[in-house]
Amino acid sequence: MTTAQATLPAPPQIEGANFLNLLVVDDERAIREACREVAQSLGFNTFAADSAEHGYRLLDAHGIDVVLLDLRLPGAGGLEALHQIKERRPDAVVIVVTGYGTVQSAVQAMKNGAYDYVTKPFGIDELKLLLERVAGHLKLKTENRMLREKIKSKQGFGSIVGRAPEMEKLYRIIAKAAHSSHPVLILGESGTGKEMVARSIHFSGPFRDKPFIPVDCGSLVPTLIESELFGYVKGAFTGANQSKEGLLAIAEGGTVFLDEVGELSVDLQAKLLRAIQEKEIRPVGSTKRVPINVRILAATNRDLEQAVAQGTFRRDLYFRLNVLSLRIPPLRERRQDIPLLAAHFLERLSRTSGQERVLSDDALKAMLAYDWPGNVRELENCLERACAFTTGPIVHVNDLPTSIHSAPDGMPSGGDLTARIIPMAELEKQTILSAIAQLNGDKLLAARLLGIGKTTLYRKLKEYASQE
Secondary structure, eight states: OOHHHHOOOOOOOOTTGGGOEEEEEOSOHHHHHHHHHHHHHTTOEEEEESSHHHHHHHHHHHTOSEEEEESSOSSSOHHHHHHHHHHHOTTOEEEEEEEGGGHHHHHHHHHTTOOEEEEESOOHHHHHHHHHHHHHHHHHHHHHHHHHHHHHHOOEETTEEOOSHHHHHHHHHHHHHHTOOSOEEEEOOTTSOHHHHHHHHHHTSTTTTSOEEEEETTSSOHHHHHHHHHEEOTTSSTTOOSOEEOHHHHTTTSEEEEETGGGSOHHHHHHHHHHHHHTEEOOBTOSSOEEOOOEEEEEESSOHHHHHHHTSSOHHHHHHHTTEEEEOOOGGGOGGGHHHHHHHHHHHHHHHHSOOOEEOHHHHHHHHHSOOTTHHHHHHHHHHHHHHHOOSSEEOGGGSOHHHHOOOSOOOSSSOGGGGOOOHHHHHHHHHHHHHHHTTTOHHHHHHHHTOOHHHHHHHHHHHHHHO
């Protein structure tokens, strides 16, 4: 057999491993050389030390990313060496090497910051699999850090995250709207971030130091909305023990954001139209009119043109609010923003919990393939739930809700598929009613977990009741 015939093919190198520096700290030369050989075959840049002190010098000199650390070093103990390594280079991934008799020490080392451990004698394949996993972990951390830097350098507009062409177009419209005093109608599905867009318009314009007051038109009964918007005088109704100024007056010089404006009653629509046109309001129970100086931003997830045609929304108010309009694209139309949004939410969750989280490749693929009917709000709730369930730094695909990572089973490969297809409206109804039943009727919690607004949930329930 010739030399060429006897030479085995080199194992495939790990993508990105050639940018990683690995240090072996072990007093046994055979172990050091074996570990170096395996690491080099995978593409790591390798260094070796026969003592803790030698290891510290190499650690400081070469920016080590991964350390294979023997727990039974001469002189300094392994746990003390681990402490020194994490002090000098907190981001370094440390794998402790131990004998069968000292596994308990390895467990203690993991509690002190070690990533994993391997016991002597270990096989080459075992070490390769461990190093491949470490390289994947570091790759995810690097990608997540790069995404965070991208978000910090160019988050979008204000606090909105997104770089898709549809979002760039939206930013241009927001920039124009911010420096105008005209009403703006913000259109978009539930969970797309209509209030965030409204805040961006207000706080990016010349009136940013004035009040911004949001009003949820779908969560209050008409009489309460009227008294909130226009105020009331003492004695106007039972319980009105003193006069109260309306939000349209309180927001003097600023902005009132009417969320879900399509839910206003026709009577209230008429009063709002007059307030916008005449720039004055009449508090409930008063005969005097109060001048106002306020900008109106309105949002809805309903089709207002259809509502106008059906007579449930005033045509004149629609045209008055629709001086400027913008549409927020649903998340399924800007899937390339999902990694940015995920990194943004994971960073925020990491700050709260103190535990850094990153998405696995499989989890990200599943999220990119999902249609996100609840849009950005559903994505945020999904990651919050996943981080609550996962025990490690990596969010795996199985940590995500079942609806995201599991395709329906039992779909026939041929024949009449229409018999197996359930309309989206019916699926939505089943999901909502099932969630409320499982939560013992807690509608607010159901809305949050489903990733929809409470106003949308109440409207859906009203629709279901009318169908019975």
